[in-house]
Amino acid sequence: MVEFFLNTVKPNFNYWVYVILMMVGLWSLIAKNNLIKKIMGLAIFQTAIILFYVSLGVKDGATIPVLEQVPVEAAGTVAAASTAGAFADGFANPVPHVLMLTAIVVGVATLGVALALCQTIFKEFDTLEEDELLRKIKALPDDV
Amino acid sequence: MNPKFFASLAVVxxxxxxxYGVSDFPGFGDPRSPANAGVEGGSPSASLHYINEAYHDTKVPNIVTAVLADYRGYDTMFETVVIFAAGMAIFAILRCVRKDEEAVVAPPAKSSIDGDHNRIIVGMTCRIIIPVVQIFGLYVIAHGHPSPGGGFQGGVILAASFILVALGSNLEDALSRFSEKNYLTLASLGVIIYAGFGVLPQVLGRNFLDYGVLQKLFLTDGPEMARYHSILGVEIGVALTVMSILFAIFANLSSRGTLKGGL
Amino acid sequence: MILPFDIIILVFLIVAAVIALNVKDLLSSAMIFAIYGFLICLLWAEMGAVDVAFTEATVGAGISTVLFIATILNTRRRSSD
Structure with missing residues (x-):
């Protein structure tokens, strides 16, 4: 057990936690009864994926991707791969940050849409529990 | 068999x-992983180009801002459009109240915080703190080049300041400062500013969102400074859209689309 | 990356996620979800993604909580599970 933890889990501990968070979110998305809980699970699922993307860009011993001083001119083109790589190793990979930055803000806008749909459902059926909702929908007359 | 069993099975x-897939990953924080350095023998990762060249191309020290608004400007533009579309969706879902419902929902509105001793501390604190929050939001938008920040963050902070007005006193107070007409106008204006920065280079004979050619317009020395200033303009457009749409979402959600009463 | 911080935040993350999804009072669930958002913000700041952390601090711990509370107060506070 301890050996398994040290060899398999510890090097990828972050990834394991993201997978667990994703499982928690997915489980609540399928199994929870309340619609607001489902939306919360969706948000947790989303943050787990964003966490995964951001951790792809982590470099050991690197600083934040904001340049403190002007990069040396000799680095020049990417063709000088050795010097360019050595300079770039000092900064975290900015590409996942850019992609996920917009994903978070779009995520809150779509969260608003989901909550608005919840309010409309509540106005129509006076409940947010899934089983009651299904019962009330089945009880509706056919021509509605 | 209850459905939770099947849910647990699928999740497990x-x-x-x-x-199982995680065990094949490159180690956490490895600077030589494919995402960070590119595939061995293949082309190097795009991130190396961004880190090495972003400052030469745009004079922006914050690489994230440079990539967000310049290299991947097309992407960011349509993210802004998605936020705008989400706002319009909420408008379509909630903001259609029938005449008879409107009369029932509207509670007797309290005129101001002065007559309500329970809310006076919250109201006064909000009144003092809101200008500070708004100035910080403007600082975050304008200072996105040399430090973390930019249009998205600043826009959210500005939206939070208006939401604070609504929470501190009531929704009518917030709407009298930032009315429905104003926020819809500003949301459209933000998208138009962004698209305008895309179309301007086209008018001058270059590609969409190729800011470098705007140096004739901004009278800057060199295309790099033109890019620098265009990024600021684009961020302002993003901030206007995000601020307006997030406040619109809150105003509609908290009052069930009637824009009366609120929380 | 600082390993002790990393492990503490990750463990708290799972705890916060599980509690937020299992509390029956939706209002406290929304507040614990704000704590979850703030922990994620800390994790990103610690990974060097300052812009993402800034966005999450304003959006995840601020706006989305307010949106949840606005919906919960306009619908029903109790949840069956």
């Missing part, structure tokens, strides 16, 4: 497959 299988 998914989790097991993902955990």
């Amino acid at each position: 299988i998914t989790g097991f497959v993902l955990l």
Whole structure:
């Protein structure tokens, strides 16, 4: 057990936690009864994926991707791969940050849409529990 | 068999497959991983180009801002459009109240915080703190080049300041400062500013969102400074859209689309 | 990356996610979800993604909580599970 933890889990501990968070979110998305809980699970699922993307860009011993001083001119083109790589190793990979930055803000806008749909459902059926909702929908007359 | 059993089964299988995939990953924080350095023998990762060249191309020290608004400007533009579309969706879902419902929902509105001793501390604190929050939001938008920040963050902070007005006193107070007409106008204006920065280079004979050619317009020395200033303009457009749409979402959600009463 | 911080935040993350999804009072669930958002913000700041952390601090711990509370107060506070 301890050996398994040290060899398999510890090097990828972050990834394991993201997978667990994703499982928690997915489980609540399928199994929870309340619609607001489902939306919360969706948000947790989303943050787990964003966490995964951001951790792809982590470099050991690197600083934040904001340049403190002007990069040396000799680095020049990417063709000088050795010097360019050595300079770039000092900064975290900015590409996942850019992609996920917009994903978070779009995520809150779509969260608003989901909550608005919840309010409309509540106005129509006076409940947010899934089983009651299904019962009330089945009880509706056919021509509605 | 209850449905929770099947849910647990599906989740456990998914989790097991993902955990099996994790064991083949490059180590956490490895600077030589494919995402960070490119495939061995193949072309180097795009991130190396961004880190090495972003400052030469745009004079922006914050690489994230440079990539967000310049290299991947097309992407960011349509993210802004998605936010705008989400706002319009909420408008379509909630903001259609029938005449008879409107009369029922509207509670007797309290005129101001002065007559309500329970809310006076919250109201006064909000009144003092809101200008500070708004100035910080403007600082975050304008200072996105040399430090973390930019249009998205600043826009959210500005929206939070208006939401604070609504929470501190009531929704009518917030709407009298930032009315429905104003926020819809500003949301459209933000998208138009962004698209305008895309179309301007086209008018001058270059590609869409190729800011470098704007140096004739901004009278800057060199295309780099033109890019620098265009990024600021684009961020302002993003901030206007995000601020307006997030406040619109809150105003509609908290009052069930009637824009009366609120929380 | 600082390993002790990393492990503490990750463990708290799972705890916060599980509690937020299992509390029956939706209002406290929304507040614990705000704590979850703030922990994620800390994790990103610690990974060097300052811009993402800034966005999450304003959006995840601020706006989305307010949106949840606005919906919960306009619908029903109790949840069956």
